[in-house]
Amino acid sequence: MYVFIDFETRSKIDIKKCGAGRYCSDPSTEILCYSYAIDDGEVVNVQGDDLSSMRELQMRGAVFVAHNAAFEQAIWENTGYPPPEFICTMALAQSHGLPGGLGRAAKSLQLSFQKEVSGTRLINMYCKPAKDGEFRVLEGEDLQDMMYYCAMDVEVEREIFKRLPKLNAWEQGIFQLTQKINNRGIKIDTELASKASLFAKDLIGAANERLKELTDNKFYSLSQTVRLRNYLNDQYGLSLETVGSQELEEVLPFVSDPVAKEIITLRIGFGRSSSAKFDKASGAVCDDGRVRNYLIYHGASTGRWTSHTIQLQNLPRGIDIDADTCISLIKNADPEVFNMFYPDPMGAISSCIRGLFVAEEGKTFYVVDYASIEARVLMWLAGEKKAVSLFKQGADLYVEMAKVIHNNQKLTKENKKERQLGKQAILGCGYGMGHKKFMATCLSYGMDVDETLAEKAVKAYRKMHKKVVSFWYDLESAAVQTMRTGKAHRCGPVRFTREGEFLYCQLPSKRKLAYYKPLLEEGKLVYFTQDSQTHNFKKTNTYGGKLCENVCQAVARDIMADAMVRLETFNLPIVLSVHDEIVVEAKQKAGRLEQVIDLMKTLPEWAQGCPIDAEGFETKRYKK
DNA sequence: CGTTCTCGCGCG
DNA sequence: AAAGCGCGCGAGAACG
Numbered sequence: 122m123y124v125f126i127d128f129e130t131r132s133k134i135d136i137k138k139c140g141a142g143r144y145c146s147d148p149s150t151e152i153l154c155y156s157y158a159i160d161d162g163e164v165v166n167v168q169g170d171d172l173s174s175m176r177e178l179q180m181r182g183a184v185f186v187a188h189n190a191a192f193e194q195a196i197w198e199n200t201g202y203p204p205p206e207f208i209c210t211m212a213l214a215q216s217h218g219l220p221g222g223l224g225r226a227a228k229s230l231q232l233s234f235q236k237e238v239s240g241t242r243l244i245n246m247y248c249k250p251a252k253d254g255e256f257r258v259l260e261g262e263d264l265q266d267m268m269y270y271c272a273m274d275v276e277v278e279r280e281i282f283k284r285l286p287k288l289n290a291w292e293q294g295i296f297q298l299t300q301k302i303n304n305r306g307i308k309i310d311t312e313l314a315s316k317a318s319l320f321a322k323d324l325i326g327a328a329n330e331r332l333k334e335l336t337d338n339k340f341y342s343l344s345q346t347v348r349l350r351n352y353l354n355d356q357y358g359l360s361l362e363t364v365g366s367q368e369l370e371e372v373l374p375f376v377s378d379p380v381a382k383e384i385i386t387l388r389i390g391f392g393r394s395s396s397a398k399f400d401k402a403s404g405a406v407c408d409d410g411r412v413r414n415y416l417i418y419h420g421a422s423t424g425r426w427t428s429h430t431i432q433l434q435n436l437p438r439g440i441d442i443d444a445d446t447c448i449s450l451i452k453n454a455d456p457e458v459f460n461m462f463y464p465d466p467m468g469a470i471s472s473c474i475r476g477l478f479v480a481e482e483g484k485t486f487y488v489v490d491y492a493s494i495e496a497r498v499l500m501w502l503a504g505e506k507k508a509v510s511l512f513k514q515g516a517d518l519y520v521e522m523a524k525v526i527h528n529n530q531k532l533t534k535e536n537k538k539e540r541q542l543g544k545q546a547i548l549g550c551g552y553g554m555g556h557k558k559f560m561a562t563c564l565s566y567g568m569d570v571d572e573t574l575a576e577k578a579v580k581a582y583r584k585m586h587k588k589v590v591s592f593w594y595d596l597e598s599a600a601v602q603t604m605r606t607g608k609a610h611r612c613g614p615v616r617f618t619r620e621g622e623f624l625y626c627q628l629p630s631k632r633k634l635a636y637y638k639p640l641l642e643e644g645k646l647v648y649f650t651q652d653s654q655t656h657n658f659k660k661t662n663t664y665g666g667k668l669c670e671n672v673c674q675a676v677a678r679d680i681m682a683d684a685m686v687r688l689e690t691f692n693l694p695i696v697l698s699v700h701d702e703i704v705v706e707a708k709q710k711a712g713r714l715e716q717v718i719d720l721m722k723t724l725p726e727w728a729q730g731c732p733i734d735a736e737g738f739e740t741k742r743y744k745k
Numbered sequence: 746c747g748t749t750c751t752c753g754c755g756c757g
Numbered sequence: 758a759a760a761g762c763g764c765g766c767g768a769g770a771a772c773g
Contacts, residue, residue, distance in 0.1 A: 699757070
């Protein structure tokens with residue numbers, strides 16, 4: 122028996138500011154009404170927060186289904202009863218390469234039920250307090266409309282559920298593990314959050330004031346990016362395409378006007394949004410000092426986790442300063458003293474963002490990450506035996522690459538510049554990058570590589586790793602053949618199949634990557650996906666190099682997911698995972714770091730032979 | 746006034 | 758033998 126359910130809740134606190142973790146646990150948060158449907162039955166609307174009939178269904182072994190089940194589970198928990206396990210239609214949508222949001226998912230699937238747009242007005246009216254801080258009373262026609270809106274959400278989620286295959290048992294387990302981590306949460310240094318936010322706001326405020334002076338009050342903020350670009354171009358004869366820091370760094374040496382120079386310097390130094398993460402941390406922290414509900418299962422189409430509320434997957438690495446010293450200055454010193462201490466005070470503050478996350482009293486973080494896992498997975502999948510064995514021996518592949526690029530066997534680790542180029546090639550050229558893009562990528566890492574050298578590097582990579590190159594073409598041709606014939610086609614360790622509205626790519630772990638509404642257009646493979654920049658759901662083309670990238674990212678994720686399950690089995694609680702890194706929070710114990718590393722390096726049956734490696738450290742305060 | 750899109754930032 | 762890819766969020770601006 123499946124029970125499809127959707128809660129409408131109200132709260133005195135703002136879910137946008139606090140995230141679902143704190144929102145659901147706040148005492149002012151309560152269920153206004155809810156709708157549910159049993160199997161194919163009619164949707165039932167219930168006013169108020171009495172869940173007793175739901176608990177009865179739970180007792181009878183019903184399987185509950187919700188869209189973004191984490192929310193329903195947390196709300197259920199807040200009523201004082203342990204929630205059942207859920208199937209999450211958002212997880213189903215995302216694991217099929219569809220948008221996560223209920224409305225967007227319904228739209229992209231062109232369901233017969235669509236999300237009711239009129240719900241927004243009701244939510245603003247009844248789910249948030251009025252200006253006097255009190256809730257408006259939901260009754261009469263608006264109550265009926267609210268229940269109708271809620272019921273439609275149930276219809277939509279039921280239709281998504283019927284339309285998409287369920288997660289396999291292993292992946293449902295990974296989904297549950299994600300929820301477990303989300304509920305466990307991670308502790309925040311709240312004192313640091315509030316003080317650092319003030320420091321950052323001071324600095325940004327001063328920079329914006331200076332911008333006003335320099336531009337005769339034409340601006341109020343350095344983040345007015347488009348206007349700032351046009352202004353610099355018009356006023357100073359520049360030809361900027363953006364005001365991104367990379368482009369600005371490039372042109373700065375050629376700008377002669379002192380005012381333009383200063384504006385650009387201000388934008389580079391203060392354009393980043395540093396105080397935002399501190400503020401979000403302050404807002405999202407629960408009563409026990411932890412933030413929760415930050416990981417999104419299968420947020421990326423490849424299966425990687427993404428993160429929200431506080432985006433934990435893009436914490437700045439920081440500049441080269443001692444973060445502990447900087448944090449104690451933020452806590453104990455005045456801003457003036459602080460600014461004297463650091464020539465780049467914004468850089469210093471943003472270097473402390475990682476330090477917001479601290480281990481619970483008596484515990485410590487074990488931070489372990491895989492070494493260039495995607496490059497290793499690629500060599501393994503492509504069958505590059507030599508590279509695989511070099512990786513296994515612990516050889517320096519970056520130097521080996523440099524030797525080929527420069528046609529010089531005498532190069533060693535000490536040839537830093539050459540090795541750096543070799544590293545860029547190994548990490549960057551595996552998915553078909555051309556030499557122009559390679560040049561730009563090198564430049565973004567501060568390496569000035571000319572076109573000839575870039576061309577040499579790309580050619581050398583492709584010559585040295587012929588099987589990687591053929592892997593691109595074989596992947597594309599297997600996918601295209603599957604589209605042409607409707608039959609499964611294998612490419613080494615992966616297998617393409619055509620089922621329903623999807624082209625699937627089955628990975629060694631048996632998990633399937635999904636491509637929605639695939640088509641051959643003049644022999645080229647296209648499919649529908651959400652544009653990662655604009656969020657528009659649209660047709661996009663793909664090709665060997667891109668398929669290769671998807672597969673490598675996905676396999677690396679599967680290796681990490683497997684390790685995460687293992688860590689939890691050995692009672693090593695994960696509080697965070699970031700693409701190739703896992704953070705465990707546990708009591709300090711001799712040998713524990715090695716244990717975490719060993720468990721992460723242990724490979725599942727399907728990945729035997731993959732040359733992975735991991736390293737890490739322990740720390741009370743999160744850092745890179 | 747709220748929603749949606751774009752730009753730019755940060756990570757892997 | 759041609760192409761690197763995957764995200765979320767804040768702020769501003771456009772839209773209704």
